[in-house]
Amino acid sequence: MLSLKKYFTEGLIQFTILLSLIGVRVDVDTYLNSHLPPLREIFLGQSSAYTQTQFHNLRNTLDGYVIHPKSVDLDYYFTARRLLNQVRALDRFQVPTTEVSAWLVHRDSEGSVSGAQPNTGIALENGSGLQDGTVPDNEVRENGAEQGFGEELEDLGAVAPPMNGDLTKEFPAADAPSLTEVLPSESGPSTVPDGLLSPLLTGTELPFDLEQQWQDLMSIMETQGMEVNSTAAAGTLYDSTGGDILNANYSLAPSTPINQNVSLHQASLGSCTQDFASLFSSEMENLSVAGSSALLQLVPDNSTGFNTTFGSTNLSGIFFPPQLNGTVNETSGPELPDPLGGLLDEAMLDEISLMDLATEEGFNPVQASRLEEEFDSDSGLSLDSSHSPASLSSSEASSSSSSASSSFSEEGAVGYNSDSENVDVEDAEGAVGYQPEYSKFCRMSYQNPSQLQYLPYLEHVGHNHTYNMAPRTLDTDEPQPATMGKKSAKDKQADFLDKQMSRDEHRARAMKIPFPNEKIINLPVEEFNELLSKYQLSEAQLSLIRDIRRRGKNKMAAQNCRKRKLDTILNLERDVEDLQRDKSKLLREKVEFLRSIRQMKQKVQNLYQEVFGRLRDENGQPYSPNQYALQYASNGSVILIPRSLADQQGRRQERKQKDRRK
DNA sequence: GTCGTGTGTCATTAG
């Protein structure tokens, strides 16, 4: 089959070359299954990448280069490839350029927000609005977040739900203990109320679908569609619809939008719910029960102790375990090994997996940039415009430079004038001078000589393909150079049209063929047969005429075929250039994303350490990071669990992730 | 003389 032969030779080879040059792996199945027409066409049908489409006919009928043969289908194909490349390059790790800024502010007994403790090192990009401590509680909720932080934090990308250290004032502690209950103030020991562990230990059901909220959060993060809801950030830290303090503090309000740039006015650990929700695994559903008494649920109490503990604390980020972060904030308390125990939500891990991979494997932005540079410079495919065409035709360049200024006709005329083959004017129909070389380009379906400026690689050609001619016929036919040089444009055009098929022309003359070869070749079959019928021709003449016609048509076909090949190569080179540019662009974007993710992880780490460092047990002693870790349950609760359990969870999480990727 | 390139031609195939 022609299609198989053709496409599996030309088309497939070209694609192979192209794709190998750019280092792209082709998933043929993807194309075949995704109904992307180009590759399907290559294998299954018509493709203009290298097709038998009759370009010459297009040119003949539409005046040559006006219709560029560049394939739309090919463009479509490469567009599809580009998109696929983008997807592959990003590898699902495209995370919003996110910056988290969380604020921990406590309110004093008079109800005003105050920065009871100085910021302990976590950058408070927008901390000024709260640390004055003069804003009334409600004002903070309603105005502070919206005005003091919401605007400035719009650039921040991550979700940092607000914390409120004094939740109980708005939401009476009823069913569940608040975070502050397990976060006694530094001024005095606090005991964990009996009810502290109850929500987890007893499996108390939360009125809110925190999992759903978490899903929402993740979806929002993934789509980078986070929007600031300052009200939620400041005032709706706790669900106003639920009386459950725990829920109020550690869960998102069901309808609370996740904010990309949230400043945590009135921040309390309760608001960490949203932070943790971004990170912690849903597996904590089980953990909350299995954890037994070892689990401490971080819930606020009604005392101000929480305020003194977490006041003016910037929870700038989402809690990330150090092993994910790679860098530990040494200024924010004791080192907290593996604080999250790998209980990050799969989705989150999925998003950052690539980054982790990158950072852990040394793929930092600098190296990425270097990689990019190497890619650009050492791709094995130099596609700069000055280079690519060179291979195409060194003669093209030379001929362009040498003869670009001269018109085609002049070039041809000179070239053929120097030829010794002079042909006399033979018949009245236009077979004027016989200048085979001059006519070479005339029959390439480019009827307008000016179009040949686009074919510089042809200009220098001055070959004499009369090698099969009998020597005697080559001597006297061609006009003298002097006369050619003085030819008028009209004469040149006539020559242009008449001069071709030197050998056949001579043969025709020798055989006394009564009509020009141009007619023999170009007349339609009917007219051609009619022409033959008008003359009494011998069998030898008829045979020659048919040979002339056949060769003439085949000559044009060969020229078109070569031109088509050349166009295909040029288009492929151009497409490779485009793909190179796209790849470079995507690589740059990738580096930027990696950088953003790293920053976000650092903030998360800092926030985690900040929160953990402020936790106190019933004796007022800090928890050892070697023994405990913060976890976030799927129901939104922030809990303190033994590290061994956290590690176990982390391993489980990793296995789950690995399985998912398989 | 050799090599690369351009061209013409033939044979073949498919539409």
Next chain:
DNA sequence: ACCTAATGACACACG
């Protein structure tokens, strides 16, 4: 069956 386009292969001319 014939015509034509397309194309691989080959030979030749030329620089």
